[in-house]
Amino acid sequence: MSKRIIGGLGLLLGAGLYTGSVLAVGPGDPDRGQTAAATCTACHQADGSGKNVPGGESWPRLAGLDAGYIEKQLHDFQAGRRQNATMMPFANMLNDQQIVDVAAYYSQMEVTSAGGGESASDALLNRGEQIANRGDWDKYIVSCKSCHGPGGKGVGSDFPGIASQHAGYIRTQLHAWKDGERSNDPQDLMGAIAKRMSDDDIEAVAAWYASQTVSAEGEE
Ligand code: HEC
Numbered sequence: 001m002s003k004r005i006i007g008g009l010g011l012l013l014g015a016g017l018y019t020g021s022v023l024a025v026g027p028g029d030p031d032r033g034q035t036a037a038a039t040c041t042a043c044h045q046a047d048g049s050g051k052n053v054p055g056g057e058s059w060p061r062l063a064g065l066d067a068g069y070i071e072k073q074l075h076d077f078q079a080g081r082r083q084n085a086t087m088m089p090f091a092n093m094l095n096d097q098q099i100v101d102v103a104a105y106y107s108q109m110e111v112t113s114a115g116g117g118e119s120a121s122d123a124l125l126n127r128g129e130q131i132a133n134r135g136d137w138d139k140y141i142v143s144c145k146s147c148h149g150p151g152g153k154g155v156g157s158d159f160p161g162i163a164s165q166h167a168g169y170i171r172t173q174l175h176a177w178k179d180g181e182r183s184n185d186p187q188d189l190m191g192a193i194a195k196r197m198s199d200d201d202i203e204a205v206a207a208w209y210a211s212q213t214v215s216a217e218g219e220e
């Protein structure tokens with residue numbers, strides 16, 4: 001980059017005109033990400049664990065999620081492809097570089113344990129485990145494991161880890177897909193499955209995944 005261009009950028013930055021679209025986005029930096037995530041901790045917590053507020057809104061765990069997945073979700077909120085009144089203003093605060101940085105920051109954190117599965121009955125957990133690992137062919141429900149991976153730990157940037165995610169959050173997302181309120185998944189993969197699930201199925205699989213722990217060495 002020539003000195004003149006750098007000087008010009010400096011002027012833009014200095015004048016507060018920088019919008020994030022001028023510069024190519026560089027690799028994610030967890031330290032810058034921590035700074036950009038200062039407002040996020042109110043809900044997603046300093047350790048990225050989020051919070052399962054019983055009977056209330058459930059803030060997802062971000063710690064240990066794949067960076068590419070986090071980036072996609074933030075872009076989806078910004079573009080309105082994914083809608084949530086609580087989250088949208090915070091996604092809109094970030095420029096493209098900050099999105100990459102906060103994704104790097106949260107993705108390198110250790111996976112934390114989840115709430116909402118503690119009081120589930122054995123029968124409910126058994127049903128959840130069945131749907132997660134074997135699916136239910138009578139209802140044409142494919143096992144969650146076939147996309148989200150063994151133990152629900154996630155596969156790459158496309159299939160997020162859902163083990164040790166809060167039950168309230170998993171439940172909300174499945175209902176959102178079932179009701180057509182979330183539709184940012186490629187090829188309606190999740191919508192097709194959620195629409196075949198009863199409320200009890202959703203309750204069961206949410207409780208089971210929330211009760212699963214993810215060991216540190218199981219994550220990258
Ligand atoms: C006031 C509470 C609140 C704050 C502050 C907040 N979020 Fe969120 N966030 C939520 C909620 C609620 C959801 C779930 C939205 C839904 O149900 O679709 C969410 C979802 C997300 C997701 C999607 C996670 C997934 O597994 O798909 C990401 C990524 C995220 N937030 C990042 C951030 C970042 C980065 C910040 C700070 C810049 C932030 N959030 C600030 C409440 C908040």
Ligand code: HEC
Pocket residue numbers: 060072131132141142143144145146147148158159160161162169170173174184185186189190193205206
């Ligand atoms: C055919 C592949 C496929 C199967 C099977 C599947 N999923 Fe998904 N799931 C996806 C994809 C792709 C996404 C990411 C959507 C996006 O990009 O926003 C996703 C996202 C999710 C999320 C949102 C995670 C988050 O952090 O926001 C939850 C919860 C979820 N799936 C639960 C389930 C459960 C429970 C099952 C089994 C009943 C299941 N999925 C089966 C493909 C699948």
